[in-house]
Amino acid sequence: MTKKTLVLIYGGRSTEHDVACRSAAFVYRSLNRTKYDLHLVAIDKTGDWYPQTDTAKWEMEPASLPIHRDRKNNAIVQHPTNPRDALAALCGLEIKNLSDCIFFPMIHGVSGEDGTLQGLFELAGVPFIGPDTLGSAVGMDKVVAKRLAASAGIPVVPFVEVNDETWAGGKESICRRAIDLLGLPLFVKPARLGSSVGIKKVKTPGDLPAAIEQALEYDDKVLIEIGLEVREVECAMLGTTRAKPSVVGEVILDADFYSYEEKYAKNSRASTRVPADLTPELTLEIQKLSGRLFEVLSLYGMARVDWFIEKKTGQIYFNEVNTIPGFTEVSHYPLFWSKSGKDGTTLLSELIELGLHRAKIKAALKREV
Numbered sequence: 001m002t003k004k005t006l007v008l009i010y011g012g013r014s015t016e017h018d019v020a021c022r023s024a025a026f027v028y029r030s031l032n033r034t035k036y037d038l039h040l041v042a043i044d045k046t047g048d049w050y051p052q053t054d055t056a057k058w059e060m061e062p063a064s065l066p067i068h069r070d071r072k073n074n075a076i077v078q079h080p081t082n083p084r085d086a087l088a089a090l091c092g093l094e095i096k097n098l099s100d101c102i103f104f105p106m107i108h109g110v111s112g113e114d115g116t117l118q119g120l121f122e123l124a125g126v127p128f129i130g131p132d133t134l135g136s137a138v139g140m141d142k143v144v145a146k147r148l149a150a151s152a153g154i155p156v157v158p159f160v161e162v163n164d165e166t167w168a169g170g171k172e173s174i175c176r177r178a179i180d181l182l183g184l185p186l187f188v189k190p191a192r193l194g195s196s197v198g199i200k201k202v203k204t205p206g207d208l209p210a211a212i213e214q215a216l217e218y219d220d221k222v223l224i225e226i227g228l229e230v231r232e233v234e235c236a237m238l239g240t241t242r243a244k245p246s247v248v249g250e251v252i253l254d255a256d257f258y259s260y261e262e263k264y265a266k267n268s269r270a271s272t273r274v275p276a277d278l279t280p281e282l283t284l285e286i287q288k289l290s291g292r293l294f295e296v297l298s299l300y301g302m303a304r305v306d307w308f309i310e311k312k313t314g315q316i317y318f319n320e321v322n323t324i325p326g327f328t329e330v331s332h333y334p335l336f337w338s339k340s341g342k343d344g345t346t347l348l349s350e351l352i353e354l355g356l357h358r359a360k361i362k363a364a365l366k367r368e369v
Ligand SMILES: Nc1ncnc2c1ncn2[C@@H]1O[C@H](COP(=O)(O)OP(=O)(O)O)[C@@H](O)[C@H]1O
Pocket: 157, 187, 189, 193, 194, 195, 196, 197, 199, 225, 226, 227, 228, 229, 230, 232, 256, 257, 258, 259, 306, 319, 320
């Protein structure tokens, strides 16, 4: 069997660009190079693709992958006439080598985790890691994901949706209705973002309009939800549509909420307890619900499913799912799997095999009547 090449696409036109470069470094460090070759393609913040050809002098253990803007090998396909050739050209790959490649979109958030890049992979007919176009798009959208979860009987924190049009049509009435319906405090968040970017905890009615305006700067769809006193627990999923759960971990905070700084800053006081201090029954419940959610949202391969446990009542709520979860040195997805007995190298190999497995199933589907 020919050696497969993992094409790692990282960076991206997203607010989480820098996090993605750190996540990509995990793959760079952990990939089993005797089993797989690695080809790197960086997408910069303007959306331009740069195959990384001169990696020989790169550090062995980088904390973050750099982006070199050097196009010398980027014109192998001169005039692409289909998405497959276009993808090869963008990635600086020869078309004949594409059949031995599997793609890993290490881009968090917009333009990488939201189904758009997955759509390109599907158009090009190449294997890739993580959920497909549908699962990625659904998982990225907090409103749609919550509605699907709720329709399957999985509890979600009550929320209202605002978009740029409804907001322009009646700011005061939207704020009044949200507070009447949901009370205070509230959480205001962009519908399709991550890493807590654009999120505000609102404690007084006067702060609500500015929080909504700020969230609308990041996305034209926004959620306002009840701010609860919660414990935050997470479960990492790995597998086919019937994926397996990892141990459950808990985020321990000494802050108002799990903000961008608490997630990534050096002086963050947040820590992670793995496994979480939960009864065996509650752990099993979170794992079961994570599996159910994975199926309900049409996910495949991997996802980290995040839950709230309301402190006062013990009620479990689905919060959100991350279909390209962080892979940085402080990220939970690889950590939970290492605590579940899978090191980074094994985890990556399994993710690759899952992507190849799905591609085989898709390739066998009839395209003609
Ligand atoms: N309804 C809520 N009640 C209490 N805390 C919340 C609520 N929604 C969000 N948070 C806090 O904000 C953080 C980020 O929100 P989340 O919905 O997970 O967005 P992101 O995709 O950016 O991680 C959560 O980890 C939690 O600390």
